[in-house]
Amino acid sequence: MQPIAVDVMGTDNGPTQIVAGARQAAEDLGIPVVLVGRPDALADTGSLEVVAASEVIAMGEDAASSVRRKKDASVVRAAELVRDGKASAMVCPGNTGAAMGSALLRLGRLPGVSRPAIATPLPVPGSTPTVLLDAGANAECQPGWLVQFAQMGAAYAAGRYGITTPRVGLLSIGEEDTKGSDLVKEANALLRNAAVWEGSGGTFVGNVEGRDLLSDRLDVVVTDGFTGNVVLKTLEGAMGFMRRAVVGALTATEEAAQASQHVLPLLVPLAAEMDPDSYGGALLLGVDGVCIISHGSSSSAAIVNAVRAASELVEQGLVDRLRRSVKG
Amino acid sequence: MQPIAVDVMGTDNGPTQIVAGARQAAEDLGIPVVLVGRPDALADTGSLEVVAASEVIAMGEDAASSVRRKKDASVVRAAELVRDGKASAMVCPGNTGAAMGSALLRLGRLPGVSRPAIATPLPVPGSTPTVLLDAGANAECQPGWLVQFAQMGAAYAAGRYGITTPRVGLLSIGEEDTKGSDLVKEANALLRNAAVWEGSGGTFVGNVEGRDLLSDRLDVVVTDGFTGNVVLKTLEGAMGFMRRAVVGALTATEEAAQASQHVLPLLVPLAAEMDPDSYGGALLLGVDGVCIISHGSSSSAAIVNAVRAASELVEQGLVDRLRRSVKG
Incomplete structure (x- = not known):
């Protein structure tokens, strides 16, 4: 396998955590990794190869123009390594739009795909994650795009989590086919067509609601990139809020903290399972x-997991699965 | 004050909890209440007056047609009592669409209001709730409607929670004015106009994200009814999920349950604060x-709170505040 290209430059916090995670993935898991960035900005790279890229697209920069202008940006170079067969995958922490733009411009779309979508796994303790897409790539969507998201989401869940027949739901405001926005009603009708599912092996369970996202009766939830991103951040916010509130309540007074010292460790596995990292x-x-x-x-741990996921997805032939799912 | 009209018929669980809550509001809080429903279906109404309505619109019924067809439905009669000045407010547990339709047809819209919106308070422990609207009345929205939602939301937060200058955010997928759907970008531009806020006393803090919903730096969050309803149910789902997961982790083994018995009560106030009821x-x-x-x-407790809220809103002159906010 060609190495995983890790863009180490694009975060606000600098490359330290990213490099540490990449090294850990290489040294502890034996996954080949190549770093992409400014060599003079990097320390402690161990034996990892560094591909030099002189420019950086920062978190707050406008992605569309930066990707076109900064041809030697680390995120652009990472995409080129994949395009040229010198890397098998790219891992990009930082500016989401820049990663999307670089991948789109340098790798191109799969045949038949109208718009790429961002798929985010939502942790469901005791079960495989629910794959949410589009989590933010396309603020405005057409019904046919949602169908492709559904197909690709099913192919991803099948490959990544070994689910034979991924159950796909369409996010709406009621389970009835007749409820929801015009976009949802049209997408629902299209997803009811069994032929849609031939390439991906998924199955349509109908419209689902926000409260179903963390249930184990779904493998994939499809929505437009505006709703998906709002939902993702709402969930992240609510989980963080609850974590702080529970710890706060259990440590509010000296007495409470005393009583809680033996039970707080009981919550650690739950917190770990719910951690998006x-x-x-x-x-x-x-x-x-x-x-x-x-x-x-x-964190470095998040990068280790990202590199591991990238290498598994390459080995599982994700891209070929996606290709088949949309061509159906 | 004229009594609060409580529709006791429209829930799947029957009228028992609703009647009990209405009685409690009348007997314990001294709020005048009138029940609306089928007298033969009601028991234990105490000294409460019952206005007879022979028909019921059930939870799953199509609201638009039912409201027009069932002229003697309890929810329709409740709206008529308010229209005719015989009740000062209506409290309707059950079919949301039927309550909306009845209110719209019998009470009519306030002058200048394009579309009514559902405003739901999101609990923020240690602070006043964040008012989310539209939480589901309008799946498709126009930019100008969002402006009216913002105005009405500000007027509501000012009256209900005594906030002098309610801080209103527009839900989006990034804080920058240039991010989001076309709807959000157009609404953002309109909300930047100070004249919009003259009637409500609110102030626009710009675009906000899902993670800001439970923060204390906002009083009102405006969005379309599709996104709002999805977000609301996502939050309800996540909170319920976390509550079960925390209790599950603290009681998973006999040992854990033993260790946790003194700390679970520490979480009760938090659970109460987070309870939408x-x-x-x-x-x-x-x-x-x-x-x-x-x-x-x-529950009966939810009905007590609803009747109390209704009576406070009447006393605070909510409808006049709303009228001023939109005409502003």
């Missing part, structure tokens, strides 16, 4: 290559 | 009367 980040589905987009604030 | 239900803003829409599964 455990799931290797979001994946851009629909480009001709494996592209993982990680948080700009990724 | 504490906040009196959702409010339909933009009709010429006070209309509270409660869950179909409302």
Whole structure:
């Protein structure tokens, strides 16, 4: 396997955590990794190869223009390594738009794919994650795009989590086919057509609601990129809020803290299961290559998981699965 | 004050909890209440007056046609009592669409209001709730409607929670004015116009994200009814999920349960603060009367809170505040 290309430059916090995670993936898991960035900005790269890229697209920069202008940006170079067969996947923590734009311009779309979508696994303790897409690539969507998201999401869930017949739901505001926005009603009608599912092996369970996202009766939830991104951030916010509130209540007074000292460790496994860092980040589905987009604030552990996920997706032949799913 | 009209018929669970809550509001809080429903279906109504209505619109029924067809439905009669000045507000647990339709047809819209919206308070422990609207009345929205939602939301937060200058955010997928759907970008531009806020006293803090919903730096969050409903149910689902997961982790083994018995009570106040039942239900803003829409599964405690909220909103002159906010 060609190495996983890790863009080490694009985060607000600098390359330290990213490099540490990449090294750990290489040294502990034996996954080949190549770093992409400014060599003079990197320390402690161990024995990892560094591909030099002189420019950086920062978190707040406008992605569309930066990707076109900064031809030697690390995120652009990472995509080129994949395009040229010198890397098998790209892992990009930082500016989501820049990673998307680089992948789209340098790797191109898979045949028949109208728009790539961001797929984010939502942790469901005790079960495989629910794959949410589009989690933010396309703020405005057409019904046919949602169908392709559904197909690609099913192919991804099948390959990544070994689910034979992934159950796909369409996010709406009521389970009835007649409820929801015009976009949802039209997409629902299209998804009811069994032929849609021939290439991916998925099955349509109908419209689902926000409260179903963390249930184990779904494998994939499809929505437009506006709703998907709002939902993702709402969930992240609510989980973080609850974590702080529970710890706060259990440590509010000296007495409470005393009583809680033996039970707080009981909550650690739950917190770990709910931690988005455990799931290797979001994946851009629909480009001709494996592209993982990680948080700009990724810890080294998150990078280890992202590199591991990238390598597994390459070995599982994700891109070929996606190709088949959409051509159906 | 004229009594609060409580529709006791529209829930799946029958009228028992609703009647009990209405009685408690009358007997313990001294709020005048009139029940609306089929007298033969009601027991234990105490000294409460019952206005007879022979028909019922059930939870699953199509609202638009039922409201027009069933002229003697309890929810329709409740709206008529408000229209005719015989009740000062309506409290309707059950079919949200039927409550909306009845209020819209019988009470009519406030002058200048394009579409009424559902406003739902999101619990923020340690702070006043964040008012989310539209939480589901309008799956498709126009930019100008969002402006009216913002105005009405600000007027509601000012009156209900005594906030001098309510901070209003527009839900989007990034804080920058240039991000989001076309709807959001156009609404953002309109909300930047200070004249919009003259009637409500609110102020626009710009675009906000899903993770800001439970923060104390916002009083009102505006969005379309599709996104709002998805977000609301996502939050409800996540909160319920976390509550079960935390209790599950703390009671998973005999040992854990033993260790946790003194700390579980520490979490009760938090659970109570996060319980949507504490906040009196959702409010339909933009009709010429006070209309509270409660869950179909409302407990008697939820009904007490809804009746109390209705009576406070009447006393605070909510409808006049709303009228001024939109005409502004």
